[in-house]
Amino acid sequence: MREYSAFALLKNALTGNTGWKEAWRKPELKASYDVIIVGGGGHGLSTAYYLAKEHGVRNIAVVEKGWIGSGNIGRNTTMIRSNYLHPQNQHFYEHSLTLWENLSQELNFNVMFSQRGVMNLAVGPAQLDDFARRGNAMRLAGIDAELLSREQVAKVIPGMDVSASARFPIYGGLMQWRGGTARHDAVAWGYARAADRLGVDIIENAEVTGFLKDGDTITGVVTKRGEIRAKKTAVVVAGSTGQVMKLAGIDRLPIESHVLQAFVTEAVKPFIHTVAAFGGGHLYFTQSDKGSLVFGGDIDGYNTWAQRGNLPVVEDVMSEFVALFPGLARVRLLRSWGGLMDMSMDGSPIIAKGPLPGMYLNTGWCYGGFKAVPASGWTFAWTIAKDEPHAFNRHFTLDRFRRGLIIDEKGQGSTPRLH
Ligand SMILES: Cc1cc2nc3c(=O)[nH]c(=O)nc-3n(C[C@H](O)[C@H](O)[C@H](O)COP(=O)(O)OP(=O)(O)OC[C@H]3O[C@@H](n4cnc5c(N)ncnc54)[C@H](O)[C@@H]3O)c2cc1C
Numbered sequence: 001m002r003e004y005s006a007f008a009l010l011k012n013a014l015t016g017n018t019g020w021k022e023a024w025r026k027p028e029l030k031a032s033y034d035v036i037i038v039g040g041g042g043h044g045l046s047t048a049y050y051l052a053k054e055h056g057v058r059n060i061a062v063v064e065k066g067w068i069g070s071g072n073i074g075r076n077t078t079m080i081r082s083n084y085l086h087p088q089n090q091h092f093y094e095h096s097l098t099l100w101e102n103l104s105q106e107l108n109f110n111v112m113f114s115q116r117g118v119m120n121l122a123v124g125p126a127q128l129d130d131f132a133r134r135g136n137a138m139r140l141a142g143i144d145a146e147l148l149s150r151e152q153v154a155k156v157i158p159g160m161d162v163s164a165s166a167r168f169p170i171y172g173g174l175m176q177w178r179g180g181t182a183r184h185d186a187v188a189w190g191y192a193r194a195a196d197r198l199g200v201d202i203i204e205n206a207e208v209t210g211f212l213k214d215g216d217t218i219t220g221v222v223t224k225r226g227e228i229r230a231k232k233t234a235v236v237v238a239g240s241t242g243q244v245m246k247l248a249g250i251d252r253l254p255i256e257s258h259v260l261q262a263f264v265t266e267a268v269k270p271f272i273h274t275v276a277a278f279g280g281g282h283l284y285f286t287q288s289d290k291g292s293l294v295f296g297g298d299i300d301g302y303n304t305w306a307q308r309g310n311l312p313v314v315e316d317v318m319s320e321f322v323a324l325f326p327g328l329a330r331v332r333l334l335r336s337w338g339g340l341m342d343m344s345m346d347g348s349p350i351i352a353k354g355p356l357p358g359m360y361l362n363t364g365w366c367y368g369g370f371k372a373v374p375a376s377g378w379t380f381a382w383t384i385a386k387d388e389p390h391a392f393n394r395h396f397t398l399d400r401f402r403r404g405l406i407i408d409e410k411g412q413g414s415t416p417r418l419h
Contacts, residue, residue, distance in 0.1 A: 002108050003021065003108065004108050004109065004110075023189055023192065023193040023196070024068075024192045024193050024195075024196035024202050025196055025201075025202070026204075027201040027202075027203065029061070029201075029203055029206070029223070029225055029226050029228055030061070030201065030228070031227075031228065031229065032220070032228065032229040032230060033059050033060055033061045033201070033228060033229075033230045034057055034058075034059040034060065034230060034231065034232065035051060035057055035059070035060045035061075035230055035231075035232045035233075035234065035384060036060075036061050036063060036220065036221055036228055036230040036232070036233045036234065037060060037061070037062045037063070037234045037236060038063055038208045038221060038233065038234065038235045038236065038237055038244060039062075039063075039064065039065075039071075039235065039236040039237035039238065039240075039244075040062045040063070040064030040068050040192070040202060040204065041064075041071040041072060041073045041188070041236065041237070041238055042072075042073035042184075042187055042188055042191070042369070042370065042373035042376075042377075043236045043238070043362055043365075043369065043372075043373060043376045043377055043380070044062055044064070044234075044236040044237075045062060045068070045073075045188060045191035045192050045195060045202075045377070046191050046373050046374055046376065046377025046378070047234060047236060047362070047376070047377040047380045047381050047384070048060050048062050048191075048195040048200045048202075048377075048381075049107075049191050049194050049195040049198070049200070049377060049381075050377045050378045050380075050381035050382075051381040051384060051385060052195060052198035052199060052200055053194075053198060054378070054381060054382070054385075055381060055382070055385035055386075057384075057385060058198060058199040058200070059199070060195075060199075060200045060201065061200075061201045061203055061228055061230075062195070062200060062201070062202045062203065063203050063206040063208055063221065063223050063228070064202070064203065064204050064205075064206060065205075065206070065207035065208070065237075065240075066204070066205065067204050067205070068188055068189070068192050068202065068204060069184075069185050069188040069189070071238060071239075071339070071340070072238050072239065072339040072340065072341070072369065072370075073184055073185075073187065073188045073370070073373070074184055074185050074188060075184075075262065075307075075337055075338070075339035076184055076262065076339065076369075076370040077262050077284065077286070077294050077295065077296050077370075078181040078182055078183070078184050078286075078294075078370060079118060079179070079180075079181060079275050079284060079286065079370070079371065080096075080097065080100055080113070080118070080179055080180055080181060080182060080370065080371040081093070081097070081118040081176050081179035081275075081371060082094040082096065082097040082138075082143055082176070082178075082179070082371075083118065083120070083134065083138060083143070083145065083174065083176045083179065084134075084138070084409060085133070085134045085137050085138075085409060086407055086409050087141065088348070088395040088396075088407045089348060089407065089409055090137070090138065090141045090143060091141065091391075091392055092372070092375055092379070092392045092393060092396075093371065093372065093375065094141070094142070094143050095374075095375045095378070095379075095392050096371060096372050096373070096374050096375030096376070097178060097179070097371070099374035099375060099378065100113050100182065100371075100374055101113070101115075101178075103182075103187075103190070103374060104190075106194075107190035107191065107193070107194045108194070109186060109189065109190030109193060109194070110183075110186060111182045111183055111186045111187050111190050112181075112182055112183035112186055112289075113180065113181075113182040114180045114181050114182065114289075115177065115178050115179065115180040116179075116180045116181065116273060116274050116275065116286070117156070117175055117176065117177045117178075117179055117180065117273075117274040117275065118175070118176050118179030118180065118274065118275040118276070118277070119148070119153065119156065119157075119173040119174065119175045119176075119274050119275070119276045119277070120173055120174045120276075120277050120279055121153065121170050121173045121276055121277065121278050121279050121280075122170065122171045122172050122173060122174070122279055123168045123169065123170060123171065123278070123279045123280035124169075124171060125171055127171070127279050128147075128171045128172050131147065131172075131173070131174035131279075132147055132174075134174060135147050135174050138176070143176070144176055144177060144178050145174060145175070145176055146174075146175045146176075146177065147172060147173075147174055147175075148172055148173045148174070148175050149172050150162050150170055150171060150172055152172075152173075153170055153172060153173045156173075156175075156273055156274050157271070157272050157273070157274065157276060158271055159271045159272075159325060159327060159328075160324050160325055161323075161324060161325065161326055166323075166324075167323040168278075168280035168281075168323060168324070173276070175274075179275060180275060181275060181286055184370060187370075187373060191373075191377070203223070203225065205224070205225070206223040206224055206225040207223060207224045208221045208222065208223050208244060208247065209222050209223065209224060209247065210222035210247050211233070211247055211248040211249075212227060212229060213248075213249075216356055216357060217356065217357040217358045218233045218248060218356050218357065218358035218359040219231075219358060220233065221233060231358065232358060232360065232384055233358060233359055233360070234359075234360040234361075234362065234380065234384055235248075235359065235360070235361050235362070235363075236362040236363070236380070237363075238340065238341075238342045238363065238365060238369065239257045239258075239305070239339070239340025239341050239342050240257070240305070240340065241253065241255050241257075241342050241361075241363040241364075242255060242256075242257055243305065245361075248356060248359065249356075250355055250356070253363075253398075254344055254345040254346075254364075254398075254401040254414075255342050255343065255344055255345075255350075255363055255364055256303055256343045256345075256416050257303055257304065257305055257340055257341065257342065257343070258299040258300060258301070258302070258303060258304065258340075258341045258343050258416060258417075259299060259300045259304050259306060259307065259308065259309045259338040259339070259340060259341065260296065260298075260299045260300070260309075260338065260339055260341045260367065261296060261297075261300070261309035261313060261314065261317070261336055261337065261338045262294070262295075262296045262336065262337055262338075262339070263293075263294070263295050263296060263314075263317065263318075263333055263335070263336045264288070264292045264293070264294050264333070264334050264335045264336070265292050265293040265328075265331045265332060265333055265334060266292065266331060266332045266334050267290055267291030267292050268287075268291055268292075268293065268328075268331060269291065270287060270291060271287070272285065272286060272287040272293070273287075274286070278320060278324060280320070280323075281297070281316075281320045282297050282298045282320075283295060283296075283297050283317060283320040283321060283324070284296055284297075285321065292334065293321075293328070293331070295317065295321060296317065297313065297316060297317035297320060298313060298316065298317070298417060299313075299341060299343070299367075299416070299417055300312075300313050300338075301313070301417055304340075305340060306338070306340075307337075307338050307339060307340055308337070308338045309336070309338040314336065318333075341365070341366060341367070342363045342364055342365055342366070342369075343364075343366050343416035343419060344363070344364030344365075344366060344416075344419070345401060345406070345414040345416070346400075346401070346406035346407055346408045346409070346414065346419075347366050347407075347408065347409050347410055347412065347418075347419030348364065348395075348396065348406075348407035348408075348409060349362070349363065349364040349365055349366075349369070349372065349376070349396050350362065350363050350364045350396055350397070350398050351376060351379055351380050351383060351389070351393040351396045352383065352389065352393075352396060352397045352398050353383055353384075353387060353388075353389075354398060355398055360380065360383060360384050361398060362376060362380045364396075366416070366419045367419065375392060378390075378392075379392050379393035380393070395407055
């Protein structure tokens, strides 16, 4: 019997809900594993799951500094899409979206994936041309895309100011109907539970404080709960990449850590039926199933490891939101929080073997690592198991920055704020 089925729900409802098993075990550290995964965020957990499921590697430890869900996997605004221009990104993110489409069934855990569409709002004819180009590139790659007129946009988001006299007049939008949202905690819990059932040890409160080395080769980690050895050690710590890699002696990486904030308002009646990103500034928003407006904008713009932001960006994001929705100016903001972002210098990720022997690195997710969680884990697991990249991640190397082979999706250069 699958643990989470209609039958199990009925049985537990009738027996006081005392029969549920814990979602994942609390195992003690073993002295050695085949693979150590440093970081129990979305990417670390999905890597462990696909390593166990697709490659039969079951002797795995995921060592997490805090608790499962404490990092960005539980802090993001949950937007999922594969609307990229460059082929290096297109096929990777489309693979991710395909995995999302079956994830609840695969994990036997409802991740509440909702394909409500993701729309990029064009402010001005030049931006609409640019979106048309991107939409055409997507369709040539077999990815769904539709260019919407201003009237069509207004139907999807009634209440948004699309008039010609708006502060930033909307000219249309690029829609990917298969994009959408999912419940972020459920994604962490679902992968953790599924990996645990395949034998993966998930060790919480086990911050990695050092690496074990034999010459240059990484042979394990030192954690706050003891030492562990392994032939393969994967570092997947998102915004903490700089700090953790420094412990291994690597202190120059094309990554900057920044804080990104998210905002949630009180609940209002449903009127935003999609996810949208505003091309006039930097604003993305949706409406949660409970009715809250969920939105975010730019990173705070200074390097930090603090998981909280400052008021100037709050003011900036609010002003963009009110420019689009003047009628919402008096809706109350209930909550805001910050997460630590691993901003790469071209806006694209790194999923590669190295940079030291025995080590594997996954980082550089910028604003968009949540949607990548399934494909990132899937391709990283492949890379760790086979010691070579899959076609989907072969361009996401660390040395592309040295070799000048950057994947500058937005054409903005090495400016993290603009990715
Ligand atoms: C406010 C906000 C909004 C976002 N919105 C979106 C969005 O709408 N769509 C989208 O696609 N992406 C979005 N993102 C980005 C996305 O959340 C991240 O790119 C992604 O979650 C990062 O990967 P992760 O889940 O593995 O990170 P994390 O969950 O941060 O995992 C890294 C883990 O490493 C652990 N760690 C750190 N140091 C150590 C150590 N020394 N030892 C052991 N463990 C350690 C941390 O505790 C953490 O749990 C957003 C991010 C933020 C902050």
